Amino acid sequence: MARTGLIRDEAYLEHITSDFHPEHPDRLRAIYSALEDKELQEKTELLEAREATVEEIQWIHTESYYQKIESTRDCGHRQLDPDTHVSSKTYRTAKLAAGGLCVLVDAVCSGQIRNGFALVRPPGHHAEAGRGMGFCIYNNVAIAARYAQNRGYAEKVLIVDWDLHHGNGTQHSFESDPSVMYFSSHQFPYYPGTGRPDETGTGTAEGYTVNVPLPGGQGDEDFIRIYQEVLEPIAIQYKPDLVLVSAGFDTYYRDPLGGMGVTEDGFAEITRVLMRIADNCCEGKIVLTLEGGYHLEGLAQSVKRVILALQEPGSPDAAAASPSDTTERIVRHVRDTQKAYWRL
Numbered sequence: 001m002a003r004t005g006l007i008r009d010e011a012y013l014e015h016i017t018s019d020f021h022p023e024h025p026d027r028l029r030a031i032y033s034a035l036e037d038k039e040l041q042e043k044t045e046l047l048e049a050r051e052a053t054v055e056e057i058q059w060i061h062t063e064s065y066y067q068k069i070e071s072t073r074d075c076g077h078r079q080l081d082p083d084t085h086v087s088s089k090t091y092r093t094a095k096l097a098a099g100g101l102c103v104l105v106d107a108v109c110s111g112q113i114r115n116g117f118a119l120v121r122p123p124g125h126h127a128e129a130g131r132g133m134g135f136c137i138y139n140n141v142a143i144a145a146r147y148a149q150n151r152g153y154a155e156k157v158l159i160v161d162w163d164l165h166h167g168n169g170t171q172h173s174f175e176s177d178p179s180v181m182y183f184s185s186h187q188f189p190y191y192p193g194t195g196r197p198d199e200t201g202t203g204t205a206e207g208y209t210v211n212v213p214l215p216g217g218q219g220d221e222d223f224i225r226i227y228q229e230v231l232e233p234i235a236i237q238y239k240p241d242l243v244l245v246s247a248g249f250d251t252y253y254r255d256p257l258g259g260m261g262v263t264e265d266g267f268a269e270i271t272r273v274l275m276r277i278a279d280n281c282c283e284g285k286i287v288l289t290l291e292g293g294y295h296l297e298g299l300a301q302s303v304k305r306v307i308l309a310l311q312e313p314g315s316p317d318a319a320a321a322s323p324s325d326t327t328e329r330i331v332r333h334v335r336d337t338q339k340a341y342w343r344l
């Protein structure tokens with residue numbers, strides 16, 4: 001069986017924020033060090049990242065924003081906004097983050113590897129067409145979705161975003177385009193303020209944006225139920241040709257920014273649900289990219305568990321979840337919201 005492909009590169013440490021910024025190079029140092037495991041390395045394949053091209057980045061971002069980031073080249077530390085910092089090498093690191101994900105899309109879609117995980121930074125899902133925000137410079141997952149389509153690998157792409165925060169940039173990139181479905185679970189109300197359940201897409205893409213806002217405090221069983229009961233039936237009907245995942249680990253129970261209760265086991269189990277969707281729809285083609293996650297040890301161990309899950313032969317049926325009353329209400333509410341579009 002083809003292996004799990006990984007993108008990791010010391011160059012991703014060269015995007016410097018500040019010593020007290022949560023999105024710090026130590027996040028990747030912790031992950032890379034947790035992956036120094038001989039057995040895991042034998043089962044994974046390291047692929048070489050490349051920089052995304054100007055054209056690829058401008059499928060999602062405006063020319064003026066691209067030029068703004070290029071102009072920060074070798075200029076030292078600056079802030080695009082209070083959250084979003086750039087350093088001398090950010091212009092290149094951000095291109096490598098988007099390009100690294102495209103390398104995995106190539107490898108998975110050509111059958112070289114079974115699935116993949118891009119362990120990159122800066123993250124991407126908050127980045128809008130003309131603006132970086134929320135620690136994000138270029139929208140890596142959005143660029144990769146367009147890449148898969150423009151290379152002829154996929155007509156329909158499903159983007160699943162399990163980060164604590166809503167991926168406003170990703171939603172806005174595709175909210176009027178039914179060829180990309182966006183599904184997000186996130187704490188709400190919370191940064192960035194978007195992601196209400198009635199944000200369902202516009203025009204012919206109505207129903208192709210699915211938001212599951214959560215009040216906080218949700219744990220493994222809640223998340224597994226949401227992914228099985230809300231996402232899975234919709235995804236199976238949509239039948240994507242590729243599944244991309246904005247994998248954020250700030251829903252981890254000890255994350256300093258979050259208020260959720262997901263454990264390492266929970267991330268592995270959500271991964272199995274997504275693998276089952278990919279197995280059912282698109283011969284298992286699934287590629288993850290790192291978004292948030294700020295508890296270093298929890299982040300590293302959770303990523304490791306997700307990579308181990310990606311290597312499992314099949315995706316067994318998950319154990320029955322016993323959700324809280326809150327989850328019950330959320331699941332019902334989102335299903336009611338989406339019922340007009342999907343046969344739930």
Ligand SMILES: [Zn+2]
Nearest residue numbers: 163164165292
């Ligand atoms: Zn986040």
